[in-house]
Amino acid sequence: xxxxxxxxxxxxxxxxxxxxxxxxxxxxxxxxxxxxxxxxxxxxxxxxxxxxxxxxxxxxxxxxxxxxxxxxxxxxxxxxxxxxxxxxxxxxxxxxxxxxxxxxxxxxxxxxxxxxxxxxxxxxxxxxxxxxxxxxxxxxxxxxxxxxxxxxxxxxxxxxxxxxxxxxxxxxxxxxxxxxxxxxxxxxxxxxxxxxxxxxxxxxxxxxxxxxxxxxxxxxxxxxxxxxxxxxxxxxxxxxxxxxxxxxxxxxxxxxxxxxxxxxxxxxxxxxxxxxxxxxxxxxxxxxxxxxxxxxxxxxxxxxxxxxxxxxxxxxxxxxxxxxxxxxxxxxxxxxxxxxxxxxxxxxxxxxxxxxxxxxxxxxxxxxxxxxxxxxxxxxxxxxxxxxxxxxxxxxxxxxxxxxxxxxxxxxxxxxxxxxxxxxxxxxxxxx
Amino acid sequence: xxxxxxxxxxxxxxxxxxxxxxxxxxxxxxxxxxxxxxxxxxxxxxxxxxxxxxxxxxxxxxxxxxxxxxxxxxxxxxxxxxxxxxxxxxxxxxxxxxxxxxxxxxxxxxxx
Numbered sequence: 001x002x003x004x005x006x007x008x009x010x011x012x013x014x015x016x017x018x019x020x021x022x023x024x025x026x027x028x029x030x031x032x033x034x035x036x037x038x039x040x041x042x043x044x045x046x047x048x049x050x051x052x053x054x055x056x057x058x059x060x061x062x063x064x065x066x067x068x069x070x071x072x073x074x075x076x077x078x079x080x081x082x083x084x085x086x087x088x089x090x091x092x093x094x095x096x097x098x099x100x101x102x103x104x105x106x107x108x109x110x111x112x113x114x115x116x117x118x119x120x121x122x123x124x125x126x127x128x129x130x131x132x133x134x135x136x137x138x139x140x141x142x143x144x145x146x147x148x149x150x151x152x153x154x155x156x157x158x159x160x161x162x163x164x165x166x167x168x169x170x171x172x173x174x175x176x177x178x179x180x181x182x183x184x185x186x187x188x189x190x191x192x193x194x195x196x197x198x199x200x201x202x203x204x205x206x207x208x209x210x211x212x213x214x215x216x217x218x219x220x221x222x223x224x225x226x227x228x229x230x231x232x233x234x235x236x237x238x239x240x241x242x243x244x245x246x247x248x249x250x251x252x253x254x255x256x257x258x259x260x261x262x263x264x265x266x267x268x269x270x271x272x273x274x275x276x277x278x279x280x281x282x283x284x285x286x287x288x289x290x291x292x293x294x295x296x297x298x299x300x301x302x303x304x305x306x307x308x309x310x311x312x313x314x315x316x317x318x319x320x321x322x323x324x325x326x327x328x329x330x331x332x333x334x335x336x337x338x339x340x341x342x343x344x345x346x347x348x349x350x351x352x353x354x355x356x357x358x359x360x361x362x363x364x365x366x367x368x369x370x371x372x373x374x375x376x377x378x379x380x381x382x383x384x385x386x387x388x389x390x391x392x393x394x395x396x397x398x399x400x401x402x403x404x405x406x407x408x409x410x411x412x413x414x415x416x417x418x419x420x421x422x423x424x425x426x427x428x429x430x431x432x
Numbered sequence: 433x434x435x436x437x438x439x440x441x442x443x444x445x446x447x448x449x450x451x452x453x454x455x456x457x458x459x460x461x462x463x464x465x466x467x468x469x470x471x472x473x474x475x476x477x478x479x480x481x482x483x484x485x486x487x488x489x490x491x492x493x494x495x496x497x498x499x500x501x502x503x504x505x506x507x508x509x510x511x512x513x514x515x516x517x518x519x520x521x522x523x524x525x526x527x528x529x530x531x532x533x534x535x536x537x538x539x540x541x542x543x544x
Contacts, residue, residue, distance in 0.1 A: 059478075217476070217483030217484060217485055217486075218483070219476065219478075219483065219485070220478060274480075277480075278477055278480070280477070282477070282478075284478055284479060285479065288479060321479075321480065324479050324480060325480045328480070328481060337479060340479075
């Protein structure tokens, strides 16, 4: 069996080799091995969104399980179409004064499958980035679960993806001012996690609390789903982080390792603080800790080594645990703790990059405070974090006011009581 | 005929079933229920948010027997369901005026 397999693999590799030589003659710059890796990573990153749907879906009450899944699923539909239409162009088109991309790639004009972008195909790069846009918008929906009007949520997704995500993506990765400043964000700590985390907080505040928030117990319908979702997120995150190198090389391999270690130590951090604070470690806590570690390592994963990653993940477990408690102290209803995990974890990760980055890991990165780089990098990181927070908060607030004026944001009280599954979608998750 | 309804801890249902069968009880119904008594509810904590869950999960068993078995059934249920802690449950007994076995049409104690 083994022999057979090795023959099959051998001949496959041979074919790939022949194909790549043939293509290399046409288009010298594309390395099809790198391209293969990024294609696989694109699929991994896409899988994060249904993973997120399950992660979130398990935590809501049973009358809202389908609507919560739907909030992620609809992002796969909407954002993909927006991205190829104009999203990619406004994020990665020719830079216009450091703020947004131009119209060069509208309707994928000039985004060829055989045209090089770095060592991969331009189309592959566009596909990979599309998956990032989807998951970022979907992350926000956890804060607004159990009371948002579906149509309002869809309109919000269109506006937020267009007016917040695309410019931010341009600032950091598309040749805009944050990238030029020299701030480091390997896989999207600012663009993805801080932006979605603070936008989620604003959305939760504008939308208001769920009717029974703080009054009735709001028990999760099925935490097994949440643990499954966390596992899928973890799996997909390898593509998210290690793929962000846009090549298959040493930096990508290191990113893979540190991503895993941060998730692992995130579990430990959250479980330890729960045990100390409440006497019991919970599986919801463990799953949340893994995600917190993954969030925090995201901006750092291309620049830090294994042991700093363990520290970053463990601290993320602790910080995000406290981040989540804020809502009970301050009284806002971030239903599934998007701000507590992604806002807090993302900000910690971006700053931690300024502490632990080392040019020994990635010569294209920088040296953080603990690796002889002084305060220069961490100050740049802080500027990037601050700018992202302000832009995402103000932008989200304006978008929400517009959506509110057009169609209102919340379902009626009786619809909320009935549950969004029936009132918004006409179906039930559990029917006996 | 008597109907004996007992609200018990879920973990006790199998022992009770076994002993009731030994007594000669031909069938019983078990229902998953939620409720509260003196035990009140319990606390659950999700990401640090504490919820007071006021309805405890319990099993309610219902068994209809001939008058002669009443005392023994109550004894079997009490013996098996008792832990001595708050939350062991309760037993209710009521009269049943008739019973019908649908397959054969038998009525009264014959139908049990």
